[in-house]
Amino acid sequence: MLRLFRAHWDEEDILFYFEVDAEGWVTRQIELRGPELVPIAAASLTEWQEAQKAGKLSRYEATYGMTADSPVHEWEGYDPQPLTLSDFESVWRQARRHLELTR
Template sequence: MVMWIRAYDEAQGLWQYFESDEAGWVLRQVDLRGDDGTPLTAASLEEVLRFQERADIATMSRYEQRYGLVAEGRLTGWEETSLAGAISAEEFERVWLDARRTLGATAPPSDTDR
């Protein structure tokens, strides 16, 4: 079962939105700057893996610069955090689409996608 979570990282001043699989592995992630909501990350594990497997280093670097990367490891312990909670799929999608639009809408094409 897919889960959608929103958490505030006080140390970094970020609202983080996660879509994770049933084991807690991050599938997609959005980071918004806490003070003004500016998107900083809107990365997809599927895209990152595809670009790592099929693209050259320059293309992967452009993706990372534009969209960032998803968190490594599993999401655990978020239920005990006061500034974290489950959100709806619809809320996650709205935040995801807004962040992707702001950061550049689509991932840069790789040479093998042409």
């Protein structure tokens, strides 16, 4: 079962959107920076793994970034706010479009 939530990291003023699997691993991650909410990442774990196997990891990361490298149950100091799938997908599409056009 997927879980969707967002959380804000005050130190860097980044709003994170997460799609997390049943084991707590991030399967998709969006990062929006500053008050303008500029997309700086919109990564998929599946796509990242495929890029790694194809030898195109650096290109993928340069365009989309990467997902968190530890499960959410190991994280501290974040305040998850639940999201609907519709909300997540809307932000995902916008962030991906922005990253594809600017990188």
